[in-house]
Structures are given as structure tokens and as C-alpha cells.
Amino acid sequence: MDRLTEMEAFATVVDQGGFTDAAKKMGISKSAVSKHVSSLEARLGARLLNRTTRRVSPTEIGLAYYDRARRVLNDAGEADALVTSMQSAPSGLLRISVATDFGVNHLSPVLGDFLSEFSDITVNMVLNNRYVELISEGFDMAIRIGELEDSTLRARKLTETSRRMVAAPGYFEQYGRPEKIDDLNEHKLLHYSNQANSAVWKLTAPSGEKRQVRTAGWLTVNDGQSLLNAAISGLGIAYLPSFLYADALEKGLVEEAIPDLPVETQGIYAVYPPGRFTQPKVRAFIDFLVNSFAEKGPDVW
Template identity: 40%
Template sequence: MDSLEGLPVFVRTVREGSFSAAARALDLTPSAVSKQIGRLEDRLSVRLFNRTTRRLSLTEEGAAFYERASRILTDLEDAAAAVSSLRATPQGRLRVTMPSGFGLLHFLPVLPDFLARYPELDLDIDVNDRFVDMVDEGFDVALRIGELQDSSLISRRLSANHRVLAAAPGYLHAHGAPRRIGEVADHNCLVYTYRAQRHDWHLVDETGAEFVVTVSGNVETNNPTILRASALAGVGLVLLPLWLIGPDLKAGRLVQVLPRYHGPDSAINVVYPPGRHLSARVRCFVDFLVERFAD
């Protein structure tokens, strides 16, 4: 293969999910996108996509080619950025993923400041609470909350992730507050489903002793913002981080329960793939997060 022709169109088509969406993003016609993909498949002598009238999906060969092609384009973008260094202002597209609660409560308020500081950057922000494979899905930076899995990604710690037990005053008035750790299991406990062993709440006291309480309740969700809203409505007891419910505790909308106990501390980290040269786009974003959120 003696040309990079078609690689950007192929990668964008995978990310956008259809020829028509890729065409809009690239300011091309869908037929032009289809032709470029077809020529690329001819040169490679493989079919990259399974095409139906309703769905576009990668073949096994297409998935393998996408992983390499997206890395090649990222390296080319970084090389171009390095050559032009060294324009003082970072520029181009930066793909970022972060948890929904943190993104909405903390990053969204500072987003205008970031964009004003770096007007030549275009942010593509993915906000959700599932685990995202940065390399496979083509993200430049991720904000991760909790224990980091072993990986080749580079991480930079921003802050502690301190989780506490809490409930609304109305709930505690109606059901009473647990006085001992074992009484937590007697309450309607609202469960976060993305945690491993979701029904086992691991707690630590001031001496470092660890306890496990098996809980249940009538609300389970993969969205911590829904847990917060349910707790505020007096539905039940929650185990949530201070970055999410700290203002509610200060305002008295929620009350900390059994303050001697808390979830095992973890951290809020920003992570990004390794490379010999950190792109200006990634560097400025990481530095901005550290500036605004470090401890």
C-alpha cells in the first residue's frame, strides 16, 4: 500500500458510525465517502465493513485495520504539531472522555474558560459512566475516578476520591439513622451498578479497619447523578463521593451517616496514551485539569 489515501475517511466513518455522518463531518458527499472506502478495500483486498440497509459494522479485518489506522493518523497529527511547534497556541481536535457526574458538575462550568484560553482547539467530549478503551475508541485523554487498572496508559493524579454514607433528613426522620455499621443493611440502600460487587459496600473506619456490608434497595442505576437525586428525594441511603454530594452536605440537603466510616479512598486521575512526544493538545488539557482540580 503506497498511499494514505482513504485512511482519514475510513477512520472518521468508523467513529461516526455511517457513511452519511462521516460525509457531513468531512464536508463530502456520501457517495464520495463510499468510493474512497471502496478504493481502500480494493487496495487492501479485504472487505472493511459489513453493510446492510440499516447498519454499518466493521469486519474482523476492518477492526484490526482501524486500530492501526487510527494510531497512524494520531501520530501524523502529532508529527505535524511538533513540526509547527511550535505555534504557541495548541490547535486541532481533542477527543476527551469523562464520567457523567464529574463532567456535568465540575468540568462543564470551567469549559468556557478552557475554550477561551485555547480558541484553536476543538473539543469532542464523550460523557458516560462505562469503562472506555481509549486506544480502541480513539480518545486522546480520559478522566478516571477510582482505582486504575494496570495498563500502559500514563496517569496524573488530580484529587482524592473520598466516598461517604449519606441520606436526606426526611429519610432519616422517617426510618431512623443507623447507629452501628451492621444496621446499614437494614436500610433502603441505593446501588451503583458499575461497581464490582455492587451489593457489597466496603467501608473503612478511622483506624483503618475494613468492613463489608451487603445491601439492597429499590433503586439500582449506572448513573451516580440519579443516585444523588434519589437520595435528595428521600428514597434511601447512598455511598457517594464528596465531589458529587459535598455541596448537598454543606447545605443540609443531605446528612452524613456514620461519619466514622467511609469508602476506601481512591483517586481522580487524568490518563492518556504513552508517546515519546506529548502533543500540545493533550498537554494543555492535562495542565488545565491539574490547575483547576488538583486536590
């Protein structure tokens, strides 16, 4: 007889507390269930069930076997579900969390192409600048930039962004250009307020030494695009990712503050809850983003 069927019959008898209910659960006859369990006991050379006229209960050996058998059956069920899931067409509501700056500038423009390709998927994209708890807040995935704090999530790298200090040419004409990290103490720095430790710029000196600069300055904003606009207006120096400043830098609206410093880079990731397999809608969107950003970053945006 099939070993997995024998296991299933035995485990179902334990779960249901008897052969009659187990037969109903499995959709086979009571005699067939009994035959499967007897065959399993004969093969193992051990009695797994105590049978009386009133009840059926596992023996000590049967209980130990049940724990392992149930795990095997659960794994087999998940394997079947995996195959079914991977073959099914992506569909359903896809709820995404993404930082406002990246979402507005780079995710929104490609959503139309994604929805055209996957017409059975609907998207709810939530733009915010806070760390969301994916599972408890009901998100299927998030786009995160920089070091990943939650190691329990699964992640796939989409691309990279560099970070530079930039300001308008007019600002440098008025206040001078800093030549080294220590000179930043004499400048007007623009502060991004909505990240942990965002009041500190982590920079690398030409020597490779890691430095930290406190950025309390003229202006504090919780939005990167607003900081870029302030820098373009000549209000001070902003430390921004390339996906925000690249176009302004190319047009000459901003210039790099200290070009000799090593360029810092950060990964941009799609993160999603852990599990044995990925939902088709999530997998489809991540594959789409990997393709969309294949030629982006760290400085090309």
C-alpha cells in the same frame, strides 16, 4: 564526517537496496552516499555491504549493525519530533471520555475557559459511565476516578474526592440512623449499577478493619446524580463521591449516615495513551485541569 549521516546513508542503502535509490531518498548525489558508506566502513574497520553490478546487500556484520543503526536513527527522529511538538501551538480535535456525573458537574463548567484560551483546539467530550478503550475507540484522553486498572496508560493526578454514605434528614427520622456498619443490613440502600463490583460498598471500620456491604436495595440506578436526588428525596442511603454530595451536604439536604467511620478517598486522574511524548493539545488540557482543580477536593467542591 558526521557519524549520524554515515549511519543514515548506510541504513538508507539497505532500505532502498542500492546507492542510486538511496541518493534519491536522501536528496544527495550517488557519489556522496558512497563516500559516507565508505567512510563508515573505514572507521569501523569492517565491510558492511556486499557490492555487485546487480545488487547491494548487507554482510552478516552489516545486518547486525543495521538493526542498531536503524534504532539510533529512529530515536533521533523521535527526538526531533519531540522538540517540534513541544514548541508547536496546541491545536486540533481533542476527544475526551469522562463519567457523566463528573463531566456534567465539573468538567463542562470549565470547558469555556479552556476553549477561550486555546482557540485552535476543538473538543468532543463523550459522557458515559463505561470503561472505554482509549486507543481502539479513538480517544485522546479520559478522566478516571479511583484505582487505575490499566497500568499501560500514562496518568496524572488532578485531585481527590472523598466518599461518604449520605441520606436525607427525613430518612433518618423515619428509619433511624445506623450506628455501625452491621446496622446497614436493616436500612434501604441505594445501588449504583454501572461499575464493576458496584453492588459492594467497601468500607473501613473505626478499628481500621476493611469491610464489604452488599447494597441490593430499594433502587438501582446507573447515574450518580440520580442516586443523590433519590437520597435527597428520602428514598435511602447512597454511597457517593464528594464532588456530587458536597453542595447538598453543606445545604443540609443530606447528612452523613455513620460520621464515625474513616473517610474513604479516591484519586481523580487524567489518563492518556503511552508514548515518548504527549501531544500539545493533551498536555495543554491536562495542565489546565490541574490548575482548575488545584483548590478542589477531597471535600471541597
